[in-house]
Structure formats: structure tokens, C-alpha cells
Amino acid sequence: MKILVTVTEVADADDEFEISGTSIADQYLTYDLNEWDDYAIEEAVQLSEEHDDIEVVTVTFGAERVEETIRTALAKGADRAIRVWDDSFEGKTILDPSQKAELLAGVVEEEEPDLVLSGVQSGDVAIGATGVALAEKIGYEWAAVVNQLDLDRDSGVASVHRELEGGVEELTDVEPPAVLTIQTGINEPRYASLRGIRQAQSKPLDVVSPDDLGVELEESAIELTELVEPESESDTELFEGSPEETAGQLAEFLREQGVGA
Amino acid sequence: MSDVLVVAEHRRGELRDVSYELLTAGRELADSTGGDVHAAVISGDVDSYAEDLNREGVDAVHTVEYGEEFNHGVYTQAVEQLADEIDAQYVVAGNTVNGLDFVPAVAERLDLPLVTDAVAFETGDGLSVIRELYSGKTEGTVEVDSEEAFVTVRPGEWPAAEGTGDAAIEAFDADIDESELDTTVNGFEEVGSGDVDITEADVLVSVGRGIEEEDNLPIIHELADALGATVSASRPIVDNGWLGQERQVGQSGKKVTPDIYIAIGISGAVQHVAGMKGADTIIAINNDPSAPIYDIADYGIVDDLFDVVPALTEEFGG
């Protein structure tokens, strides 16, 4: 059995930043493994630890820089990795879930995994649609926002909990092959061990181009044409001064409200 | 082709609030295209839902009788067929857990573009969708270069449609292929009950990822004790198992309406804000002045929580 985990890197903006064109200028961004994907990796690795015959493969779309993030996934226990890239994508952010799905579909067709685990969303752009779009494209079943997964190897059914709003979970059976989008909190992601980090260096990391996968992206109908720092609608009254001073002012306000009396 | 199809949401016998907001968002789009607003309601007690959905600005409500609760296979097929039947220009649904479980699939089937989590539209020459990017720190304009498109709309951004409309209520006989329904919904489970009820608290001291480590939590408890307040949290604290699920505030946790909500090291992500924007007074302690929590906070201290929180506790003799 094979599990494919989609892994992406997200950009986190500094407290102070500037916008250049339709992006935050690169010097204000730090890149990290997407929080939701960390849980997806962990879920796959835990399954592979329970069942000897499960192979965990990761797929990431991105320039060479993302290999650091991919090595982290390998260090946490994935068996091998695929990076999809072609220099023509340099400097572009793909916002179209269908295009992302198209790129991933090329890999799914080669690898034919039984399960694809994706994060619910990428923390930075928060589109939240790629996993389900992928499922539809490749003819897999799916479930979005999964926070519990029990795989019954005999019946072949994945019993999941989907986390709905307001503290309610939906109990659902999905028949693989399927794409599940994984919600934070489903498990406790491990830290990469030193041994894992060493082993990751020798695990296979293949780089393929969309061309190699036979994927030709059509022009997207969606384009980010402007990016702004929204005018703060805030009328927050800020307490100013040293921590003692600000704490003092806040305390006074709270006392006026009858708190702590 | 100028009509707008809005897909209502319901759960366990009730329409969800977002459904009425979708009607307003749909009306805004239909005003720009000069078309009609069609609402679709699928599964459950569709006739009574249809009556509720018949609000001002709605031209037609299509009911699809099939099963009781949301099933993405049923929704995907029904919405695909309805969009085709009425020749919809735009299809609007909620940017909700279930919205994101079927809309991407329908958009994919129809090979139409999808923009998620809209907070506003710019209409005129075509459609542009305003949505947040980079964790709410920036706002982007996404231009849709297509006659037809799918949009999911963030809950709480459009006002609910009101009044009573004169919509035609019509049963739509969707042709649901059962062999395609490989996902079965077996029921629901309530989570997050525990020995505290944060929804009852007058004052909440709420802690977020800014606290960094479980070992730092005592400063939060000490403050809460000194204030006679209850401790609540953002999601990462609960995901890490540092506090129980009954203390989680937000979309998937509890909705709270205390007199005073003190957000400490919480950025103010939309899913968190969904649970606490009803607080009378919101106070933020966060060292990042660009954090979205300051869009809704009444009072704030832009400083290091590890300095401010102990000083505040001391003020109250803690």
C-alpha cells in the first residue's frame, strides 16, 4: 500500500513588511513547512509504522529552496520524495486550486497511491480547495477536514471524523482510493530526530518537471492583480509605555469594569 | 446566462446562518449581471427550508429531495445539474467545512474557476474577488477572467437577507447516480464538553501560540486567578494537548460572548475571531502591531506578553 502526502512550504510575513507588486517582498518572508501538512505527514508515518507494507511518498511543488522542507518530511519518516518544478514557474504564486491539482494529478497517475493525504489548507494563502479538486480530477473519493482516521485494512474502508463547525464531528466512511484533507490536532507531529535527519540525506528525492509528467498547464482564469495592506479598520486604543505602565493602565481599566474586585 | 445559483447549508434540521448571508452575496452578484437569484436546498426537510429561504431578493428556490444530511456526492451531482439547468453565471456557496467538501469538485467537473473565501466582490466589468492572503495581513484582488465562476464566501461578511420574497419554489428532480456515492455519512458526534463552560464566563483570559511552551502556561493561570477569570485558548494550544478541547474558542470550538475577552499571544485568525467577536470588550496583548486581532480589539498592548502578563498579575496582587 502506498500513501502520497502533499507537502508545501508556506511564507510567513514579518511583523513589519513591504509589498512589492502582488507579493510581500521576499526579505520579509520566512518559509516553513505548512502546519497542516506536518499533521498529514505524521498521520502517514504512523500508518506506515503500524503496517510494514506501507510506503510513504511526499510530493512538493517548488523551487530548489523547498528541498530543506522536503528533507524535514523525510527526516520525520517519509520514505522518498518527489519535487515538481520547472524554472518557468519562478516567482509565480499559483492561486488556482485546479492548477495545483493538475500538477499533483500528474504525480498521482505515476505513483497510483491508495491514499493521498493533504493539509486542509496552506497557512499563507488559505485556499483550502486543492485536495478535493485533486480527488475529482483523478477520480478518487475524498473527505475534507479530517481529524480522525481509522483504516480498516481488511474491509479497505477508511472511517474518518470530519470536523464541522461548533464542536460537531461527522462520522464518515470513505472507500479508497481517496484523498483526505487533514486537520491540525489529528495527531501529535513528531520532531525530526538526529538519526532521522541523517537518514533523510540518503533517501531518494526525485525532481521532475510538469513536462516529464505529461502535464501542460492551461492559462489560469484567476489572477491576483493587487495586494494591499488593508487600511486598519481598527480603533484599538493602545496603552503605551513600559510593561509596568501599560499593565497599570490596563489594570485601571479592568477595575473600572469591576474585574478582580 | 446571467443568473446566480446560491447553495444553502443546513445541519441536523436547521438552516445554517451562512445560508441567509449567501442570499445577500448572491443578490449583489445578480445585481451586477442583471440576472435572478436562485437558491438551491438539498436534502432534509427541503420544503420548510425553502420557505425560510424565500427572502427579499430571491427569485427562485429549487428543492432537491434526497436523504437527510449533507453528502458531498449528492451535492456535487445536484449542483452540477442545477447550474446547467438554470445556466448559472455564478455559483455561490459558503466557505465552510461542507462548502469546501463539494464546491471544488463541482467547479472541477464543469471546468470552471473557483475562488474561495471571498470577503467582498468588485463587479462591473467582470468579477473580482477580494480575499485575504498571508494569514490576514494582506488583502488581494483576484480577477476572474471567465464568464462563469464558482465562489465560496466567508461567513459573517455579508448581512443576512431579510423579509419575505416572492420566489417560485420548485422541486428539482436531480438524477443522482448512486454508484457514485462512495462516501457514507453515519452520524455525528459532539465533542468538547468538559468540566468548565467557557461560554458562561464573564471574563476570559485566552491564550494562543505566542505562549510558546506548555511550561509557560502558569503565567496565564496566575493572571486568570488574580482576575477571577476563566482560561480559554486558541486552537494550537488545544491541538498540542496543553488545554482541553472544552476551552477552545472559534469556528470549531466554542462561541463565547463574555463581557471581557483578553487575547494573549493570539493572532486573530478568522476561525478564531468567529468564536469571540461577540465579546463586549476585546483586549489584545500581542507584540505584532500588524496582527489581525487589532482589527477587532478595543484595547491593546503591543508588547511582549512575557513582560506584560506578570506585571498585570502583580497589579491584582497575584
Ligand SMILES: Cc1cc2nc3c(=O)[nH]c(=O)nc-3n(C[C@H](O)[C@H](O)[C@H](O)COP(=O)(O)OP(=O)(O)OC[C@H]3O[C@@H](n4cnc5c(N)ncnc54)[C@H](O)[C@@H]3O)c2cc1C
Ligand atoms: C477548518 C479550520 C478550523 C479552525 N478552527 C479554529 C478554532 O476553532 N479556533 C482557533 O483558534 N483556530 C482555529 N483554526 C486555526 C486558525 O486558522 C489559526 O491557525 C489559529 O487560530 C492560530 O492560533 P494563534 O493565534 O494562537 O497562533 P498564531 O497565529 O501563530 O499567532 C500567535 C500570535 O502570538 C503573537 N506572539 C508571539 N510571541 C509573542 C510574545 N512574546 N508576546 C506577545 N505576542 C506574541 C504573534 O505576534 C502572533 O500574532 C481553524 C483552522 C481551520 C482551517
